[in-house]
Amino acid sequence: MPESSFEDINNIYVSSTMPPSRQYSQSTIPLLPFRHYIGNTEFCTENNTSECMLYISQELLALGFPSIFFDLNGLRELDVISALNSMYGLLQMHRRAVGMLAELEVEQLRVSSDLHCQQLTNSKLKDQLELSKKENLRLCERERQLEANTKALHHCLKNEKEEVQKLQNVIASRASQYNHNLKRKEREFGKLKERLNQLLTDKKDKKQGMDVLNYVGRSDGKRSQWKTGKTDSRHESDMYKALLNEFDKHQRELMIENAELKKVLQQIKQEMVGILSPKRQSGETQKEEKPKEFTDQQIASDEEEENSFKGTSEMSCEHAREQLSNSIRQQWRKLKDHMANLDNKGILKHESPPASLVHLGQGINEEMISKEVHQEEMERLKLEIQQCKDFIHTQQQLLQQQLSTPWDEETAAVLTDCYMLEEKERLKEEWKTFEEQKKNFEMERRTFTEAAIRLGHERKMFEEDRATWLKHQFLNMTFTDQMNLKTQNTLSEYAVQEQKHISSPKTPL
Amino acid sequence: MNFSEVFKQSNQLCKVSPDGKYLATCVQYRLVVRDVNTLQILQLYTCLDQVASMEWSSDSLFILCAMYKRGLVQVWSLEQPDWHCKIDEGSIGLVSSRWSPDGRHILNTTEFHLRVTVWSLCNKSVSYIKYPKACQKGMDFSADGRYMALAERRDCKDYISVFVCDDWHLLRHFETDTQDLAGVEWSPNGCVLAAWDSCLEYKMLLYSLDGRLLSTYSAYEWSLGIKSVAWSPSSQFLAIGSYDEKVRILNHITWKKLTEFEHHPTITNSKAVVFKEVEKRPQMTLCFSFQFDSASHRCLVSDEIPPLPVQVPVVKPDPDRANPKIGISAIAFSVDNRYLATKNDCMPQSVWVWDMQRLGPTAVLEQTAPVRFFAWDPRRPRLALCTGNTKLYLWSPAGCVSVKVPVEGGFQVQSLFWHCSGDSVVLLGKDQLCLCYMTKGHSALVV
Numbered sequence: 001m002p003e004s005s006f007e008d009i010n011n012i013y014v015s016s017t018m019p020p021s022r023q024y025s026q027s028t029i030p031l032l033p034f035r036h037y038i039g040n041t042e043f044c045t046e047n048n049t050s051e052c053m054l055y056i057s058q059e060l061l062a063l064g065f066p067s068i069f070f071d072l073n074g075l076r077e078l079d080v081i082s083a084l085n086s087m088y089g090l091l092q093m094h095r096r097a098v099g100m101l102a103e104l105e106v107e108q109l110r111v112s113s114d115l116h117c118q119q120l121t122n123s124k125l126k127d128q129l130e131l132s133k134k135e136n137l138r139l140c141e142r143e144r145q146l147e148a149n150t151k152a153l154h155h156c157l158k159n160e161k162e163e164v165q166k167l168q169n170v171i172a173s174r175a176s177q178y179n180h181n182l183k184r185k186e187r188e189f190g191k192l193k194e195r196l197n198q199l200l201t202d203k204k205d206k207k208q209g210m211d212v213l214n215y216v217g218r219s220d221g222k223r224s225q226w227k228t229g230k231t232d233s234r235h236e237s238d239m240y241k242a243l244l245n246e247f248d249k250h251q252r253e254l255m256i257e258n259a260e261l262k263k264v265l266q267q268i269k270q271e272m273v274g275i276l277s278p279k280r281q282s283g284e285t286q287k288e289e290k291p292k293e294f295t296d297q298q299i300a301s302d303e304e305e306e307n308s309f310k311g312t313s314e315m316s317c318e319h320a321r322e323q324l325s326n327s328i329r330q331q332w333r334k335l336k337d338h339m340a341n342l343d344n345k346g347i348l349k350h351e352s353p354p355a356s357l358v359h360l361g362q363g364i365n366e367e368m369i370s371k372e373v374h375q376e377e378m379e380r381l382k383l384e385i386q387q388c389k390d391f392i393h394t395q396q397q398l399l400q401q402q403l404s405t406p407w408d409e410e411t412a413a414v415l416t417d418c419y420m421l422e423e424k425e426r427l428k429e430e431w432k433t434f435e436e437q438k439k440n441f442e443m444e445r446r447t448f449t450e451a452a453i454r455l456g457h458e459r460k461m462f463e464e465d466r467a468t469w470l471k472h473q474f475l476n477m478t479f480t481d482q483m484n485l486k487t488q489n490t491l492s493e494y495a496v497q498e499q500k501h502i503s504s505p506k507t508p509l
Numbered sequence: 510m511n512f513s514e515v516f517k518q519s520n521q522l523c524k525v526s527p528d529g530k531y532l533a534t535c536v537q538y539r540l541v542v543r544d545v546n547t548l549q550i551l552q553l554y555t556c557l558d559q560v561a562s563m564e565w566s567s568d569s570l571f572i573l574c575a576m577y578k579r580g581l582v583q584v585w586s587l588e589q590p591d592w593h594c595k596i597d598e599g600s601i602g603l604v605s606s607r608w609s610p611d612g613r614h615i616l617n618t619t620e621f622h623l624r625v626t627v628w629s630l631c632n633k634s635v636s637y638i639k640y641p642k643a644c645q646k647g648m649d650f651s652a653d654g655r656y657m658a659l660a661e662r663r664d665c666k667d668y669i670s671v672f673v674c675d676d677w678h679l680l681r682h683f684e685t686d687t688q689d690l691a692g693v694e695w696s697p698n699g700c701v702l703a704a705w706d707s708c709l710e711y712k713m714l715l716y717s718l719d720g721r722l723l724s725t726y727s728a729y730e731w732s733l734g735i736k737s738v739a740w741s742p743s744s745q746f747l748a749i750g751s752y753d754e755k756v757r758i759l760n761h762i763t764w765k766k767l768t769e770f771e772h773h774p775t776i777t778n779s780k781a782v783v784f785k786e787v788e789k790r791p792q793m794t795l796c797f798s799f800q801f802d803s804a805s806h807r808c809l810v811s812d813e814i815p816p817l818p819v820q821v822p823v824v825k826p827d828p829d830r831a832n833p834k835i836g837i838s839a840i841a842f843s844v845d846n847r848y849l850a851t852k853n854d855c856m857p858q859s860v861w862v863w864d865m866q867r868l869g870p871t872a873v874l875e876q877t878a879p880v881r882f883f884a885w886d887p888r889r890p891r892l893a894l895c896t897g898n899t900k901l902y903l904w905s906p907a908g909c910v911s912v913k914v915p916v917e918g919g920f921q922v923q924s925l926f927w928h929c930s931g932d933s934v935v936l937l938g939k940d941q942l943c944l945c946y947m948t949k950g951h952s953a954l955v956v
Binding site: 167169170174177181191192202209210213215216231238240243 | 596599601626699708709732762
């Protein structure tokens, strides 16, 4: 609030110029303590005059005034002169102080006004700074735009220069071509002039003429005809006939082509209708909104069109043509949409299908395989094809090698047997083992036969022994008949066993 | 492939008769007629001066020999060797001489293209045609021989005159909207006449037989334009080769561009097979008793197929010269309309073969030297080309083959042409000629 302080200062200043009496009568803003006049009743009363005097003298002494009392025999009497002098001194002091105050106030005013000015200028400068910053930004932006412009213009200039260069090249080549032609014409002209001169100066003029032994007949054997108006018209008619023939031929070819193309278009259209209409049945079972296109009405209208078109298929007029092409376009669009749907469905089916499409998936499961599966299948097949091709290639190479290498007889003989070699080796080995086994068996047989012979001998010996033993027994037979019988039994058993034992080794042979 | 002996010829003058039975060669001032199969000399004629141009008549009964310096044309009869005919143009000079399609008239173009004189061998009539134009291809006969189109120029304007070859009656005469008419060509069916402007302006005009303008085609402005033109044998396509290294194909129904073939120096199209001739030392003499008994093999002797992408060598032309060596200078259709062979002058060592069914390149033949000449077999899609070295190169859809001409001392093949039956090729060297007989049963080449 510089204004209010300024007013205050003003007030103060005003109040300082007011006469003292008024000053003291009014109680203005209590700014300065020694301006404030409280009233003398409060300080000194009848009772405390001596204290007041003492107090005042103390104060005066403190301020450096001489004492206002003079000391008379211990009684402090008020020295009026020094009191007045002190009062005068005080008044002077007061005036000085007031003067100083006024000065200070002036100083303060000046300083505050300076401050105010500074603040104003500061704010003005800040505003200016803002403005200049904005200006700067604007100028920067403009500079940037201008730079971009110059770049674009440079580019244009470059292009134009290139264009100019190209055109200059063209002009140069044309100029050289013109010069070349001009020179050629000049040369020819020169030659012509020379020839003309030569002809003018040349006395004998070599006539042109033909010297032929005899005239030959025309190549087609006919006689030449007189030139009359009839021949002219005949030529004209011949020419037009040739042209017409050509046109006819052309038209016939175009008609054939046209008919073929129309047939093809019809076929395409029918096939498209065929493809699209069975979808309609499968589409009805699903809750898909997409195949809404295949409605009864549409199919009916297509069939109608077809029927109506059958009548006009032979017409080659504008209307029929347009009809056909429009219907084809329509069908094609439908087919495209259908294919797009299938594509989307194919992708979706591969990812986790949402519930609404599960039903759909079941419906057209067998017709659709997802894209990824299809691609994998393709990759696999391609790999297989590549492998087969490599295999065939290597086989061919080997075959060629075999057929192409030249052989001599030995190696040929060796080589022709090469496939049987392995088998031969195997057979040889088998023969070897066979022979070994045979040998082994022979040996065994021999040993067995020897053993059998030995056994036979031993048996004979045994039998003889037995016979002698029995004889002995029989001869020594007394009371022990039963015992002999027993022993005989046991002996017979033993003999049987022996026989068995003897006969058994024969069997392995 | 069997090669005949080498015979002398001068001036690359060697022509097979239209019926395919005789071979006529000029050696200096002599005209030698041989039998094509046995190559025995059947007739020998002597002309008055060195022969500059020689041509068979359409019925193979007469041969004309033109001597431009002397202004003389001599006509010889095969049936009657003692028949003679001499046409003297006198002081007016002679610049070109040719037969008419009926084989009984001779058209002589005088010096400075002052006029065309039509001499008749049947009667005493002489016709004159004034103001023929001196241009790339100013005169063309239709395929059936009935009409002749002639480019004319008078009063700084171009005209085309259509004559009936029967009696040289002027059928049509019309002005063309060209700056400088460069050439005319009939379509093979004889009903459409193509006329094109000089290279300073790209303009192709198509006229009907009766003189109506059917269509105008201009691909671009200002840059150099048409360099070469070819009709397809069925008249279905018109191929225009231009200086911007592209061939544009027009179709005969709408006369609008069907496609354009670009000769890009980097080949990345996987359908195009690049056959690159590689110098192999020592040079092998090639094998033409084919040891391939199995079905068609790519026979790549001294050719290899480099992997794509392939860079075709480009020769930058001198920009300051007129008629710069850039652009499609040669186009030819194969006889079955299936293939188109082109040569770009700034890739002089390569011949491009395009498939007209797929409308894309099918082969690029890259040789070690600039290709001098190529020609299609008149019976089947087989292309023969030569580069001025001792080899003959053949391409067919089955593959590419090169044969060295087995002549001692080398035989630089400068030019070649096929016999009308397609069974043999006549190779022309600097002053020699040689016949190459294709044996039947070539698995790699017979299509």
